[in-house]
Amino acid sequence: MQFCYLLLLAHAAAVVTAQSLSSVLTANGATTLLNLVSQSPNVATAIGTFQGTLFAPTDAALASLNPKDYNARQLQSLLAYHVVPNMFLGRTAFSGNTWLMTLEAAEVSVAGSTGSGVFQLSSGLGSVPSNVVSSARFDGGIVHFIDSPLTPPTDVIKIASQSRQLSNFVEAIKVTGLALTVSELRGCTIFAPTNQAFAAIEGIAKSLSKEQLKQVLLMHVIKDQILHSTDLSNAGFFGGLGGANSVAGGLTFPFDGKKVRVSGPGNTAATGGAATVIVPDVLALNGIVLHVIDKVLLPGGGEMSRASEGGSREGKSTNEGKGSEGKTSEGRTGTSGEGRAEKSSSSSGKSGEGRESTSSGKTKEGTTRSESNLVEVLTANKANTLLSLVKEDAPILKALSTFQGTLFAPTDAALAATRNTFAATPFSGTAFLTTLTGDEIQASGSSDTSIQLTTAFGSTPSKVIKSELFSGGIIHFIDTTLMPPTGIAMIAKQANLNALLTALTTAGLVDTVMGLGKATVFAPSDAAFAAVSGATSKLSPEQLKKVLLLHVVPNNMFHSTEFMQAKTIPSIPTAENETLSAMFDGMNVLVRGPGNSMGAKVVTADVLAMNGVIVHVIDAVLLPGAGSGVMLSKSGRTFGTHVSLVLGVFLLFC
DSSP states (O other), X not given: OOXXXXXXXXXXXXXXXXXXXXXXXXXXXXXXXXXXXXTOHHHHHHTTTOOEEEEEEOTTTTTTOOGGXXXXXXXXXXXXXXXXXXXXXXXXXXXXXXXXXXXXXXXXXEEXXXXXXXXXXXXXTTOOOEEEEEEEEEXXXXXXXXXXXXXXXXXXXXXXXXXXXXXXXXHHHHHTTOHHHHHTOOSOEEEEEOHHHHHHTHHHHHTOOHHHHHHHHHTTEETTOOOOHHHHTSTTTTTTBOOTTOOTTOBBOOBOSSOBEEBOTTOOGGGXXXXXXXXXXXXXXXXXXXXXXXXXXXXXXXXXXXXXXHHHHHHHHBOSSTTEEEEOTTSOEEEETTSBOOOOTTSOEEOTTSOEEOTTSBBTTOOBOOOSOHHXXXXXXXXXXXXXXXXXXXXXXXXXXXXXSOOOOOOHHHHHHHOOOTTSSOOEEEEEEEOTTSOEEEEEEETTSOEEEEOSTTOOOEEEEEEEEETTEEEEEESSOOOOOOOHHHHHHHTTOHHHHHHHHHTTOHHHHHTOOSEEEEEEOHHHHHHTHHHXXXXXXXXXXXXXXXXXXXXXXXXXXXXXXXXEEEEEEOTTSOEEEEEEOSSOEEEEOTTOSSOEEEEEEEEEETTTEEEEEESSOOOOOGGGSOOOOOOOOOHHHHHHHHHHHHHHTO
């Protein structure tokens, strides 16, 4: 029986009577799974009110599994890896390959289609793929019954250690002291060069200091972006992404239509060119995806030189190990209690922190050293609010009790001026709040009923379930984790704004939009571009650039609420040095360019992007004025176009 037919039957049953998850599992021969869940309290609690997709191994699939072989944490990890919150695989037509984030904070790969009824799941490296054998609806989502249990991925270093081809990669991580850094990574992409890749640069590698090798390895990490092979094959859309240390101009991804490739600034013809991804999409714990590549990614030459100078200075001024004996810069032998050799206190010299110290106890900047502890100093200088906040956070308080270094301490007045106690007083409506990362959260609703928080495009909104005041402000407890917004290129890809992505690449503006901060972007839909395709196809890249920059409002964040409140905004400066106008007609926000005879309607408002960028999807391309040298047809907006847009937006959010 085909998968689609099963879904239709499940849907029909759900209409008649909503079935609980436990009853669906029991009716479909998954009682072993139910028994295992009952032995894991955290997982049992999580799926008690669960909404989303569950991959349920049948009793036959779990027949050989012995729960005694698993400790409590291992059993929880195994079960949580089968739970996909807030994602309903199969509810709408699906075909191809996708990756789902599980309750275990690791992804599972899904390949197949609802049309054929064939789905295959891939999980940990080396595990046998699981097949979906049947599906059923329950009152919180959908269950896919599978013929073998999924294997949760392990951490990156353990995965790499299991491969003989990545032993040099693992050794380099350990030598440079990056093992802890790698273990703490979350939601990122890592490129792992093979042993042959390291052998190919053996001559270069031998000349590198530890600091230089560290710089090279960090080029292989893209933080806060989970990029699969399907993402990387979109040539140029992710060009210019920086590594974890944001040096050397970032990475680019040339794609020849067959192989996914990645290149660092130093991967020139002389060093062997771009690397090829030879083993893609290896899933690791903590939402990390690993791609094995055949060449080492290299920073630019200038960065390598600066790393060399920094490592050289470090070698002269420091000596590893406490109480070790080392030579000062003047050749005298001295002992450094902190692992670095300093000049004696009787002479003026530079300390290991880069400041000149004197026998008077004052630094060159004129600050006075004190024997008082941190709490005493904060109290004496009226930083009591900071102290009260610190005392309520046990880990931070413990860390500061033995702290050595520099602390930037906001005064009581400073904290009073910046405190934002959202919804401490009655709230109703919509508000946009800026987080510590500079990204925004959209809050809507009422403190009298419920408040809903919206963040990353496509993520499930979070609901405030409880609020508590404390001395520093207010805490709102929410029912789901907030997902940070992604970049514009990723949002455009998720929202199927393919024409916009193509135009940005053609105009060479991908890096520009990726680097935007505190801006408003009006993003035309595919239908909007189609309406002027005859004219845009004749534009040069420079002319196309002018058109696209007309859609970018730098240094200003306009939310839909501001358009609605203002009713009319006659002049909005853009990145193209032309102005837009906007109005709210009581139903829709309309934006008009100098060359538009009628306004483009905002069809999807307030999409939050990273770095404080607001994206509004519009149903027409904004046109420059007659003096710009760019002429586009203003026709093409029909009733059919509007119907397509409405259906497209409806399907997008369903």
